[in-house]
Amino acid sequence: MIETQNILTPKDFKSDQEVRWCPGCGDHAILNAIQRALPELGIAKEDFAIISGIGCSSRFPYYMSTYGFHSIHGRASAIASGVKVANPELSVWQITGDGDAMAIGGNHFIHAIRRNIDLNIILFNNEIYGLTKGQYSPTSKFGSVTKTSPYGTVEHPFHPGELVIGAQGKFFARSIDNNLKLCQEIFVEAGKHHGATVVEVLQNCVIYNDKTHAAISDREFKDDRQIVLRHSEPMIFGKNKDKGLILDAEHLKLKVVELGDKYSEKDLLVHNAKEVNPGMHLMLANMQYPEHPVAFGIIRSIDAPTYDGSVAKQVEEVKSKSAIKSVDDLLNSGTTWKV
Amino acid sequence: MIETQNILTPKDFKSDQEVRWCPGCGDHAILNAIQRALPELGIAKEDFAIISGIGCSSRFPYYMSTYGFHSIHGRASAIASGVKVANPELSVWQITGDGDAMAIGGNHFIHAIRRNIDLNIILFNNEIYGLTKGQYSPTSKFGSVTKTSPYGTVEHPFHPGELVIGAQGKFFARSIDNNLKLCQEIFVEAGKHHGATVVEVLQNCVIYNDKTHAAISDREFKDDRQIVLRHSEPMIFGKNKDKGLILDAEHLKLKVVELGDKYSEKDLLVHNAKEVNPGMHLMLANMQYPEHPVAFGIIRSIDAPTYDGSVAKQVEEVKSKSAIKSVDDLLNSGTTWKV
């Protein structure tokens, strides 16, 4: 990734294609946030590759003026992995939906994470299959009534953060479509991080799953039901910054406390996104309203060697040691004889 | 599952097929343990269905005298899910290898777990592809030299327990091929548990990955490097039962302590396999030698409604309420007209 001279602006990342999501769809805002985030990375436009699967969200690459690949359902992680390993110089972004990433694409998703390939995976979680018009997804809430579950689902949803951690995830963050600034901030950090990053963006599908995140996203309540985590800052939240999180060590659980007589800011947990041991991050990622506020921001961010980097390094090492420098050398290596 | 009058013995579960694993392969012992465990469940022989994928371990069904299905690579979880949902009366066992379950079969594996389908998944973890003669698997240790990684792998392995928990796993246990009794004990418990159970059995492949578990399995050291967890018992281990685990709450980490002056048994953590919050189970499942002893036994065992049970229940409920009782009713439902 070569830094560019010319400073790019969000407009430079807009393609000439008409944006075709439903009016009011959360995808518009996320597109917006990415178009604002990318210029901040100081990477030349031609060095971005945006890879998606299939789904409403996966139409994304068409609206970006970078290199883009709208591939097939569920395979974006694998395709993006190939792009990145083939050319580690590129900044590779994967755009995916909850169905695309975690239903049909679940295996590629967890393996890309496990391998720590330097991809930026933006997961649009609307808890529904939008493009096929409203069937439940692996993140739909238990009991959801959808076109394929007219009597309610009987399956427990994945929690993307938990699954990411279970797959050896080194970077997990969460944002929401109606918080443009937070999205932008996180995308920039994800873009800078070396290794697989997963950003779950809670996204509203106005048509097939309207208000699925409303309990925590409504302007009225959101400050009391969301906590934005920032590395080395205390875990404080609430409209009046009057609530926080502490650890109930005995039950190994997070507890919400009111700041005031009994607790002050210094009693609160301080967020350490860089702790390798995933226990705390798992608890944070798993917090659910109403018991807890839902965690936003960068929950986990661990440095570790990347797959693509290691492959490139290994190739260089072996190259430097081997006597075989060309195909002619190869063909004549080992046992040969003259006639 | 109807209890049988006749008491079955391990011999009743042996098929007439010659067992074709390599002499010394850990699979022999696991077969043995299953043949001892199944009679303890009091289920008629014809009510067992054993489903496997492809791999050395997946040859398993041929050696059992029950109903069996040696299917295709990676798909055993899906096939077993279909068997169980079609007939919830059956006791369904899935036999799978680390490659079968977590490489090609990773997606079906995590989804079967997420759905909590009442399957007993026995995962033979030899950290290698045995059948195809020695390529690395998703559980091979970082840096493993194998036929497809002559210069060492550059990828981090999955920890099966962690992945299971990440996928909403309700039951996870670990055993090892050279501990027949523990295997048998766990298999019986898995068989009794309602919901998806995953038992990781550390298995030695004498041919392609010999001694991969030796550091913790050698008779000499094993008591000091393994801890067998039992629900509501203190976490104690060591040849002389002189070591135990406590929680370092500040760093949210498990710590090994010596029993004696400073710590006594009552200071130790008590294992609670039934705690819903997965934080502690994750830490226990993730313990690795040399920092910690490796955890064996039933690490997590949570009761929750099963998918197959809920489907059957939903069908009954809807049936009882609907006016449509036959295909004739269905065809004549809604808008019709006479000519």
Add this chain to the structure above:
Amino acid sequence: MSKKADAIEREEVVIRFSGDSGDGMQLTGTLFSDTSAFIGNDLSTFPDYPSEIRAPQGTVGGVSGFQVHVGQTAIKTPGDYADILIAMNPAALKATAKWVKEGGTIIIDEDSINERGLQKAGYKTDDPIKEDKLDGYNIIQAPISSLTKEALKDMGLDSKSILRSKNMFALGMVYWIFDRPMKYTESFLENKFKKKPLVIEANKTVLRAGYNYAETMEHMTPSFKISPAKIKKGTYRNINGNIATAWGLIAAAEKAGLELFCGSYPITPATEILQELSARKDLGIKTFQAEDEIAGICTSIGASFAGDLAVTSTSGPGLALKGEAMGLAVMTELPLVIVNVQRGGPSTGLPTKPEQSDLMQALYGRSGESPVVVMAASTPSDCFQYAFEAAKIALEHMTPVILLTDGFIANGSEPWRIPKMSEYPDIKPPIAKAGTKDWQPYARDVEKLARTWAVPGTKGLEHRIGGLEKDELTGSVSHDPINHQKMVNIREEKVQRVSKFIPKLKVEGDEKGDLLVIGWGGTYGYLATAVKQIQDKGKKVSLAHFNYIKPLPVNVKEVFEKFEKIVVCENNLGQFANYLRMTNPEYKYLQYNKVQGLPFTIIELEEHFEKLLEE
């Protein structure tokens, strides 16, 4: 309402409703179709959705259409070109005008013809009629939006709700034109909005307003009379291909005395089958929305092993994913129905458009010699019949069966005379009973070559199956070369033997002639209509339409040899023609192919056939 004396008596008429995705065109079309059906017309419909994602309002990409063909004779297609187009905005006009018959009637909402609307639709001038050269047409510009507002002005509704009912105005106009009663629509509205009396009232008011408006301007609107079709007595309903498929499978399960299991993953245009089955828990149907298509078929294979009638439904790219598992079903000789609703390919292709390009994939998309039965339905309602047959063959012959439909018949609907289940045969799968002496998993019955089905839970028949080659009797793993050859032959022969259990190929028209038109699957309506029309001109043309592809009916050669020329018509590059070249190489097959994501038109077919006759 005055009986119209001057109405034009017509055999058949094609009407197209066209508007924005949010304009309710699908509902409008359906209500018109239902009403026509009630008064005894035959009909065929085709909903034509826009691409999958809602395009911005008012653009050509966002146009949603519904075409219906009604008549007093048997109607087999939704029609090529419309007699009447109802265009709710300029984009609808832009997108659809080319599908109106020359000189046909176009009703357009006058209020929508404004700068913004025209520009969004891509018109360059302010006169769309001229720009699209529609001067020769009967253009009726009706102020639909404003009259709707006017009609509802006192009802206290917000303006969004008011405008949402403008489709009723259009529908009212159409009812006047065809002299249709409004009572069916009224009672539908009463039912649907039971809890919102205001909405009922509003819709009914606007419906009547539209009717009255058309009557008032009688001099401009044409007026048609279409008498009831002479169709068989019985109880009828409308049905589309996807629902018919789902119901056919349910019917088969009932007739087989088995539970129905469907493991599937949503994909356009097949999703509705899974949706309908999911809703049918009252009949004990178990659906499993799997994590992907592979799990869809694999859960079904598991369910089949466990003794259910197992089904999986998908479309092209999903079928590709199921190939490996289908091979397992072939090897284990388990009954399984795979429904593939074809769409435009390759890859994601044209996902909402019909095509017939998955035939070769259905026949050969697996490793090794891996024969399965392949069949195809040809109309929305006969999906019921062929789904039933597919299940019957799968169960009785112990084999996977692929049933091909396509987006055209899957979404299209037609009136269907409701059969009685007592008219259908029982299905008798060869289930092995507990206590069977010397039972062998791969022993076969001599006629069908089907093995028996021993279901887990059956005492004494415990056995193991799998994907490795099997011994011809015991089913144990066998690497024996001669056994392999035998089994390869048996699996092929077992599928071929199905030909003895299926109907012979029928010829529509004379059994001898100058041209035999061959088709298969969803193109039936177009081919039959086109062939009928040139037969009526006295030409010696007949149609042989295939529903059974592998195996072919036994009398293919008998049929083919009596014609001078054979032309195979398909919406692909010639896959069935090639298949016939393989299986019946002694004939010369001409081809007529169209791969445009559109059905044939009757006109183009007729022209082509006539040309062939002249050559």
Add this chain to the structure above:
Amino acid sequence: MSKKADAIEREEVVIRFSGDSGDGMQLTGTLFSDTSAFIGNDLSTFPDYPSEIRAPQGTVGGVSGFQVHVGQTAIKTPGDYADILIAMNPAALKATAKWVKEGGTIIIDEDSINERGLQKAGYKTDDPIKEDKLDGYNIIQAPISSLTKEALKDMGLDSKSILRSKNMFALGMVYWIFDRPMKYTESFLENKFKKKPLVIEANKTVLRAGYNYAETMEHMTPSFKISPAKIKKGTYRNINGNIATAWGLIAAAEKAGLELFCGSYPITPATEILQELSARKDLGIKTFQAEDEIAGICTSIGASFAGDLAVTSTSGPGLALKGEAMGLAVMTELPLVIVNVQRGGPSTGLPTKPEQSDLMQALYGRSGESPVVVMAASTPSDCFQYAFEAAKIALEHMTPVILLTDGFIANGSEPWRIPKMSEYPDIKPPIAKAGTKDWQPYARDVEKLARTWAVPGTKGLEHRIGGLEKDELTGSVSHDPINHQKMVNIREEKVQRVSKFIPKLKVEGDEKGDLLVIGWGGTYGYLATAVKQIQDKGKKVSLAHFNYIKPLPVNVKEVFEKFEKIVVCENNLGQFANYLRMTNPEYKYLQYNKVQGLPFTIIELEEHFEKLLEE
């Protein structure tokens, strides 16, 4: 070592080494082959592993064999039947005796013929020779185990190690029989066990002991002389098909100036390609052992998009899994090589046995009209050539190419004259350069119809591709019916145009005759030998062997029309014959098919051809 005067001069001899999986037969066979190659014989080998899991020692299931055919003329197959069988135990005898020529020589380890051994092997009596009716054969019972022990008794080795070197005793005997020098083997041993001088010494000792033993009992052992083959001058090496495939791809990357990327998942018998590429990091090869076959091809598609020469390797069931993604590569018109090493099917089938039953799958195993180039290699060493060609076509024509090999040529080996890379043409992919004016993603060159390849990182050529139907020029999503028809036609035509860039079909033998034998892929050696042998009898038979399947060479009709009869020989049920019926329907194709997990035998082919000539 005494020069043997009475040695029988032979054109060619077939030797088979057969023993337990642990007996080192693969090594023994390889050492013998290498030595023969060094002294200038031509040869062809075939390792024949047991089923995938090690069977218990001493059983028929656990027998591992290695057959080698050496000669002074061109050797094209490993031979049907062996002149000499070395059987290390009764199970080896039991499994292999039927593959020895009548009256041939069988050397068996006398020490292994004991009750336990016989029983394990499944003999019912204590006289295996009689039981298997081998009385007419030249049976040499040599006390191999005890003489090995004897030879090593003073060396201080444990008995397991001692017995492990008994294969060297057998090899020594064979060396005497063929009058082969032992020095190559000795230096091999010295190299291999560099750090274990005791092992070197032991093996050499036993080797010589075997040699001497054979000499001593000269009256019983036959003795053959096979002069060096008259082959082209050059440097030679042994190579098998999998290694040759891997190297051909590497060579193509070098000639194209691109990096090679291989995304793959292990599967028998293709795994070795991935393994070899993994070992070639010294040439910059990037391998990606994916989580499954789908990820294998998808990472490769990603790498292709990013500008690498991208490859994926697999076998039958794995190819089925790749179908959907192949469709994506077709739609996006990206270069991609898919190597499919065919094995016995359907499903898991006979995973270690060769077959040719994936041809239809390669041609049609995808949704929609989804054309790719399909080619097939025909010998172990020409896998290099065809892998190179496959990559060249993929890159220069911007298309996926499927290269078919099979387990027989993939594992079989033969001497190969090492080419110089300077003899190979450069490969020139149509890479779009930064700054190209008015560049359009789907604009094509007129000759090949290939679009250009604009690789991420190239300034100014940013664009989007995907699986939806594309506009014929801009590559944007297009739902336009006429555009779809055009694109479907163009994709097919692009593949057909490749025919202008490939060699014409060659006829081996006269260009005119009574019988044209047609084959494709890995059966070449057998067909060529059989045809040659009946040509030598004066019959008018020729061979046309295909390496290019889609498109076919341009001169097919020219070749076919000059023969009275055509017979297509395949290890499947007739897939290529059917393909020819589709593409060249004017000829009548007879078929000769064998689906036994075994190659043809020359004898059966000859018999069949002669029968056809008589009919």
